[in-house]
Amino acid sequence: MRALSPFIYFFSHSHHTPNMTSYPSSSSISITRHRYNQSIMSLAILATAGIIGASYMALRKQGYTPLEKELLTLSDSRYLLDHTEMVTVRGHRLRVVNLPGKQPERPLLLFIHGLGGQASQWEEQLKYFCDYASRVVALDLLGCGSSEVVTDWKSYDTAELASDIEAVAKTLDTSKGIIAIGHSYGCLVSSILATRIQLKGLVMICCPRLHLDAKQKRGQKMLPFIPDWLIDRGRRADRKGGLHSQSVNRFLGEEADEETRRRQLRWNLMSRTSVWKRFMSRARIPSPEILSKISTNRVLIIGGSEDKMAPPSTMDIVQEHLQEAPTRLLIQGAGHMPMVTNTQQVNSAIQEFLFQ
Template sequence: METIIISGSIVVSYLIIKRYKTQWLDYMWMRIHARHPSELELEKTLEQKTLSSWMNSYSQTLTVRGHQLHHVYVENPGSSLLIIFIHGLGGQVSQWESQLEHFSSYASVLAVDLLGCGLSEVSSKWSDYSADSLTKDVLALLTDHYSAERLVLVAHSYGCSVATRLSLDHTLKKRIQATVLICPKKGMSEKEIKGQRIIGWIPDWLMDGFRMGDRKKCLYSKSVERFLGPNATDIQREKQFEWNIKSKTTVYRRFAYNASFPVQEEYATISSPVLLVSCEQDKVVSPQDAEYIHRLIDNSKLRVIEDVGHNPMLVRPQAVNTIISEFAESVGIEELGCF
């Protein structure tokens, strides 16, 4: 779930190093990104952490469109409803653990590791990471393996682009009862578009270097601070840091290079009720983006979670669960209103 802005300075640094790479430059590069041994040891420990025993007991991998997709599925035989959870750039299924545990008491739940993320297979094809291709992966998983009478889509950050495309698919449209978009991004700025154009030219080793510098101070690094508000505990910070470490550079570059967002006309044609959730202290996606999208969708509601950054599922899980439940009940999904 890391976000690194690709600026002109990064490109210039790369070109200089590529042209004049010497032992001195190597030495200076290492000095700039020097890490304390304790930080490196913590990273190594977190890299080796596995899913919780609860998540692992419902974990499985299936071949979808030629790729191995990992996911967590908890069946609730007493309900015809399936809730699908979709993470964003650099995310993974464990981000949804609190939601999966809670809502599995009322409905079947499914969380997917998108291609290259979490425990899913990594593809070397850049086009496999386009929003359309990622959407087709989730659609195939639903169509071929987890068909349900009624569906609720819940997505976070860039996962909202996938969820929006799913909500417009003609094979799912009639079955989607509601869509929840948490911290959705309305589109890219000119600066981000310029960065997207050059990210394909930046090698992994250079991006790794900048990510390493971004992780200095570990739990209190920039890589963690930008996702969590000031009220995050050390336990929550460690979990966020773990996800950041496990986000693969080669996958991040392919995601970012292919990133695209729904346009106004697409938002306007969503037929299911939509809940937009923004976070007051979000430093990754402006809370105003959710307000903008809210104005484009007639059948939508907007909720704001206070005192939290970009990852409310981790810092304020109970608030997220309550907001989803209240919205579901308001649109007639009674089994999710049992709070």
């Protein structure tokens, strides 16, 4: 019997009718229980592996919906493509949208997108502010949009992303100064940038929370060990409902029109899970000390009253750590993407800020 597996060994013994004059010893009972526990554990591991394997195969078969496939075939507008260049800095090949402005004596405007975003989210601002700046520039951060994807994790540190932007700025004519405009996670990146180079102004749109709780910190540490396909499964479920899915509503709210929803769903689809994991795992929230060292006293904070991802209360927290009170605008009814859904209000606020 010792040549049999623990599973067979246990059941062959458990179904044996013992001789009434010969009982098993306590040591043999202990061994049998041990082998039984091993068998149950082995079965549990096999069952878990089977479930995971089946989930993985099911995910591979699901693929994209017809709408998602259509959106992924679309390209950026001709306007953006005509002003796109690829720039290599610090060993990273980044996409930069670079447009000359009509006001050569005014600062350069530098637009920095957030987590899962890309330069095309700033298209309406790029078009508008060409009339009010010496130059307008937006870039795809490392791993985003059309920029290069690298597999190491350190390159996605918040401070490293700021270093990439700093290096891009050195390739531009910044003699009239720079005003940095960040959205969401881009606010954190631009805050670090503002401690390294002298800015003429800083605009923070929907700045995220400036604190990670214990649960979020544990999640950061676990992310590298979670397989991409498992996260993909959650993302696919989040997109259920297409243009009116939680994936879209989380950014835009309930009132956005269909064309805006199509653009947002496309941006969500283009966000790579492997890059998202690295961004989230290596995200570092600027400390109050860093915020207090921002190189400009001119700061504009814009928020959305219905923003669930970066609630308006964050504006108060950011203000507490700045050298001087910022200019503030809370857009009623706006969600997490006011530069897309409330373009005119955002552009007007930034324009007014430029001429202060």
